[in-house]
Amino acid sequence: MTDSRQKVLIAGGSSGMGLALARRCLDDGAQVTIVGRDAERLARACEQLGRPGLLRALAADISREEQVASLFERAGALDHIACTAADIQGAYALLPDLDMAAAQRAVASKVFGPLYLARHGAARLAPGGSLTFTSGIAAYRPQPRGAVVAAINAALEGLVRALAVELAPLRVNAVSPGWVDTPIWTHVAGDRKDEALQSMARRLPAGRVGRAGDIADAIAFLMANTFTTGTVLHVEGGHRLA
Ligand SMILES: NC(=O)c1ccc[n+]([C@@H]2O[C@H](COP(=O)([O-])OP(=O)(O)OC[C@H]3O[C@@H](n4cnc5c(N)ncnc54)[C@H](OP(=O)(O)O)[C@@H]3O)[C@@H](O)[C@H]2O)c1
Secondary structure (H helix, E strand, O other): OOOOOOEEEEEOOOOHHHHHHHHHHHHOOOEEEEEEOOHHHHHHHHHHHOOOOOEEEEEOOOOOHHHHHHHHHHHOOEEEEEEOOOOOOOOOOOHHHOOHHHHHHHHHHHHHHHHHHHHHHHHHEEEEEEEEEEOOHHHOOOOOOOHHHHHHHHHHHHHHHHHHHHOOOOEEEEEEEOOEOOOOHHHHHHHHHHHHHHHHHHHOOOOOOEOHHHHHHHHHHHHHOOOOOOOEEEEOOOHHHO
């Protein structure tokens, strides 16, 4: 549980896991800033979440360092930074079909984005603060078409361990989700989303795919547990065993 009165910034908070985390933090009484690139998507998320007194939205592209620097000037003091942002559109493809510009956008959003968030955000965090990033099962159980996503998740986990050492006593962790039913699946499987998720649910020891709230709970744990740093918390229904 996040402490009430705490200030939490969530990059990726307008959709999927980030949106679920925003809802959870607001339920705990925290002050929440959601961040994404698309102002309309942010406005829709704010409408869904309600609580205008505790919630605000700031538009920024975390893959652009100058936008991240300006984001933190606007955001003010914080207790926790969480990042679920990812731009993997076009990056899920077999090697011959891979759009290299899309691959670079994916790297920029999931590796450079977290690096910029740490570089410009760490100094804004109160003592006891934390940064939590989101890697993913593709680093452990890659599938054909998943080379770029596997690489960025693995790189992010290395970054998390290094930042946990460099930024101590701030804590830095990652959650590694398995397959979770969120809008990102449009970019992974298109029309075959339901079929892909149902078939994975049958394979998993947990007997179902993830819900955005499962990951929000895990991030809330990583924010709150002051003896956890440099860790990757796997929330994947047993996918690494399946
Ligand atoms: N869903 C899964 O099955 C799964 C599995 C393993 C790992 N993951 C990882 O889990 C994380 C969350 O995924 P999700 O399923 O919740 O995704 P999602 O529903 O697509 O949400 C992604 C969020 O990130 C924002 N975003 C994307 N690029 C951004 C950028 N450059 N700067 C700022 N915001 C940006 C999006 O808003 P805008 O587009 O408006 O910027 C959106 O709010 C991702 O890192 C993903 O790789 C997901």
